[in-house]
Amino acid sequence: GQLTGFATDTYLTGSSILIPSTGMQVGQLYQWQVGIEKTAAGTTAIAVNVRIGSNQSTADTSRAAPTQTVAQAATASANTMFVSVLVRTVSASGVIVASMGFTGTQMGDGDRLVSSTFDNTALAGQYIGLSLNGGTSASYTIDSVVGWLIS
Secondary structure (H helix, E strand, O other), X not given: OOEEEOOOOEEOOOOOEEOOOOOOOOOOEEEEEEEEEEOOOOOOOOEEEEEEEXXXXXXXXXXXXXXXXXXXXXXXXXXXXXXXXXXXXXXXXXXXXXXXXXXXXXXXXXXXXXXXXXXXOOOOOOEEEEEEEOOOOOOEEEEEEEEEEEO
């Protein structure tokens, strides 16, 4: 497994996608596919932080945090988590739309939200990546993280 734990907010190694030299553009779609296994422990709703910055860590700013709308079942399972970020507007008050969901029912429902406004006009060369917080008793193993940009 790539990473284990997630009882606290933990950056997903390999989730960093370089924002291209043209910066964020309206219609860009950043996507991730995460292989995740959980134990029966951890029934808190998972929060996925979409982070933007140069650190590629939890030190980067969280710009959106979709959180499960239904908590996880107290059952061990293996699933794939999907996260998408669509750039809706680029300006001093730019907006992204973030969503997350799972392939299996044991992980619970996903979420979709519109971010607060932020200046996304000068982000070229920075990274957009993910951190995951499963709550105090979470015990996950991340098998794989694949991310890509569709522009």
